[in-house]
Amino acid sequence: MRLPDPALVVLVGASGAGKSTWAQQHYRAEEVVSSDGLRGVVGSGPYDLDASADAFTLLDTIVAARLGRGLTTVVDTLGLDAERRRAWRAAARAAGLPAVAVLVATEAAECRRRNAARDRPVPAPALTAQLGKVREVGHELGVEGWDLVVPVADTTAPPPATPAPSPVPRADRTSSLGLRTVLQVSRFPWGDDPLAWLGGVARAADEAGFAGLALMDHLIQIPQVGRAWEPIPEPWVTLGALSGLGTGLELGTLCTPVTFRPAGVTAKAAATLSALTGGRAFVGIGAGWWEREHAAYGLPFPTAKERLDELERAIVTMRALWAKGTKAYDGDGVVLPETTGYPRPAGPVAVVVGGSGERRTLRIAARLGDACNLRTGEAEVVRHKVGVLHEHCAAVGRDPAEVAVTVLDLPVVGRDRDDVWRRVERHRGRTAAPAYAARTHAGTVADHRDRWAALAGEGVSTVFLATRDLDGPDDVLALAGLNA
Ligand code: CTP
Ligand code: MG
Numbered sequence: 001m002r003l004p005d006p007a008l009v010v011l012v013g014a015s016g017a018g019k020s021t022w023a024q025q026h027y028r029a030e031e032v033v034s035s036d037g038l039r040g041v042v043g044s045g046p047y048d049l050d051a052s053a054d055a056f057t058l059l060d061t062i063v064a065a066r067l068g069r070g071l072t073t074v075v076d077t078l079g080l081d082a083e084r085r086r087a088w089r090a091a092a093r094a095a096g097l098p099a100v101a102v103l104v105a106t107e108a109a110e111c112r113r114r115n116a117a118r119d120r121p122v123p124a125p126a127l128t129a130q131l132g133k134v135r136e137v138g139h140e141l142g143v144e145g146w147d148l149v150v151p152v153a154d155t156t157a158p159p160p161a162t163p164a165p166s167p168v169p170r171a172d173r174t175s176s177l178g179l180r181t182v183l184q185v186s187r188f189p190w191g192d193d194p195l196a197w198l199g200g201v202a203r204a205a206d207e208a209g210f211a212g213l214a215l216m217d218h219l220i221q222i223p224q225v226g227r228a229w230e231p232i233p234e235p236w237v238t239l240g241a242l243s244g245l246g247t248g249l250e251l252g253t254l255c256t257p258v259t260f261r262p263a264g265v266t267a268k269a270a271a272t273l274s275a276l277t278g279g280r281a282f283v284g285i286g287a288g289w290w291e292r293e294h295a296a297y298g299l300p301f302p303t304a305k306e307r308l309d310e311l312e313r314a315i316v317t318m319r320a321l322w323a324k325g326t327k328a329y330d331g332d333g334v335v336l337p338e339t340t341g342y343p344r345p346a347g348p349v350a351v352v353v354g355g356s357g358e359r360r361t362l363r364i365a366a367r368l369g370d371a372c373n374l375r376t377g378e379a380e381v382v383r384h385k386v387g388v389l390h391e392h393c394a395a396v397g398r399d400p401a402e403v404a405v406t407v408l409d410l411p412v413v414g415r416d417r418d419d420v421w422r423r424v425e426r427h428r429g430r431t432a433a434p435a436y437a438a439r440t441h442a443g444t445v446a447d448h449r450d451r452w453a454a455l456a457g458e459g460v461s462t463v464f465l466a467t468r469d470l471d472g473p474d475d476v477l478a479l480a481g482l483n484a
Contacts, residue, residue, distance in 0.1 A: 003102075003150065006097055006437075008063070008089070010089075012101055012102065013104030020076055023076050027072065028421055031072050041055070042055055042058060059075070059077070060091075064091050070096075082144075085144065099146050103151045105135075111131060173248075180211035181209075181482055181483050182462060182463070183213050183466075183476065184464045189230075198242060203245060205247070206249050207477065208479055209484065211249070211250055212280070213251055214282075215238055217235045217260065219294075220290075220292065225468070239252070250281070250282055252270070252352070255284040255352070255354035256283060257289075259294060259299055267321040271349070274347060283318065283352065287307040312368065326339055348370075350370040352369065352370065355372075355373070356376070363396070365403060372406065373406045377409040379458050407463055409463050410468070421442075427469075445479065446481070
């Protein structure tokens with residue numbers, strides 16, 4: 001079970017119940033505020049009961065300060081004082097955070113055994129009194145106004161391990177969640193050996209069970225990802241290099257703007273890539289959005305309407321050139337005197353229409369795409385957009401089953417809670433950490449699997465995954481659990 005996060009988490013349990021151990025297993029050290037710890041800060045040590053008043057004054061200050069910033073705070077005390085619990089709940093309410101009580105109701109005998117084994121055991125009568133009080137408080141918690149009361153059983157069981165990465169990709173590269181994951185590479189910190197870096201990343205993606213690898217198609221690195229002087233290679237050339245590695249990855253762009261190349265030239269590039277990979281090419285295609293790169297490279301940047309019109313014509317043109325034969329094409333505003341295109345694609349080239357625009361882009365996806373690509377990781381957003389997509393399908397007479405739902409997810413993924421937080425701190429800029437963490441769904445592989453299960457439930461078949469932290473093969477291998 002996953003607790004709300006960020007949240008106030010108040011532990012309740014007798015000495016030796018395992019409160020501090022549980023907190024340590026589930027939270028970062030900085031998130032846990034402990035009365036014992038603070039006795040050690042303002043007193044002679046954790047057992048300096050004379051320092052209790054000062055320790056609790058500090059504790060309340062810290063709790064209020066952290067909650068006020070929207071930061072998860074775990075209160076590690078006995079938790080047996082109703083008035084203190086009420087005050088902490090009020091602080092959570094004031095901060096707009098959920099208040100969770102965690103009842104660590106370990107068997108009395110086990111508490112006694114652990115207590116006895118300690119350096120400075122609590123006197124037996126005191127422990128007995130605590131155990132009685134814990135039973136009472138256990139009944140009160142349900143009516144005190146907590147958002148959630150979580151009983152934690154004896155925590156002697158080992159902490160749950162993160163799912164083991166699948167050592168060998170499944171044949172269909174579909175995870176047990178029913179999802180395929182395509183790694184979108186958007187940053188290229190390749191040092192002085194670009195090809196070695198690219199090869200390392202692609203082989204790692206193959207090994208980690210990704211279904212494919214997608215490259216951004218931009219002429220200048222976009223500010224959302226990096227600095228303008230950082231390398232952003234031409235994707236079709238780069239995909240050509242990746243096609244020679246012998247991986248089983250599907251290869252393509254996400255997304256090629258229709259403004260960069262005439263559609264026929266994109267069709268040619270994709271057909272060539274399909275031939276080189278034995279049919280594992282796809283084309284993500286969109287209307288383009290970044291005026292600056294067009295101006296810099298001398299490309300026209302027409303109005304949104306014209307670009308969307310072109311998006312339609314581009315898909316029609318590509319399909320005409322990929323189709324069997326060489327006959328003339330005339331339809332959908334596209335007139336081609338012949339459609340001579342060799343090499344032919346070695347398999348179907350999936351056209352993934354990028355963008356969530358409800359009036360036109362999703363209509364284009366419904367009419368002409370093999371898939372739409374929604375830039376979101378939120379199940380509710382997906383539900384709404386899929387509703388719109390399916391309305392368009394009905395309007396144009398397309399079977400919705402023919403239009404796959406894919407998303408572009410840009411999460412922060414960490415190896416554990418500490419690592420997640422380090423990454424959030426590294427990238428958040430001036431955004432407050434809790435807001436950045438929420439926006440990027442910052443979490444471990446296990447957290448993201450929960451979220452992706454909800455996406456799968458909304459009909460998503462493929463997640464294009466882009467993480468800001470992708471520095472090399474090790475970062476890719478660390479994502480393997482997402483594909484298990
Ligand atoms: N312990 C254990 N197995 C667990 C949990 C705890 O063996 N599953 C041990 C710890 O290593 C420690 C003792 O039991 O030596 C007490 O655990 P702790 O988490 O410190 O208990 P607390 O509830 O925090 O006790 P206190 O109120 O005294 O801080
Ligand atoms: Mg403790």
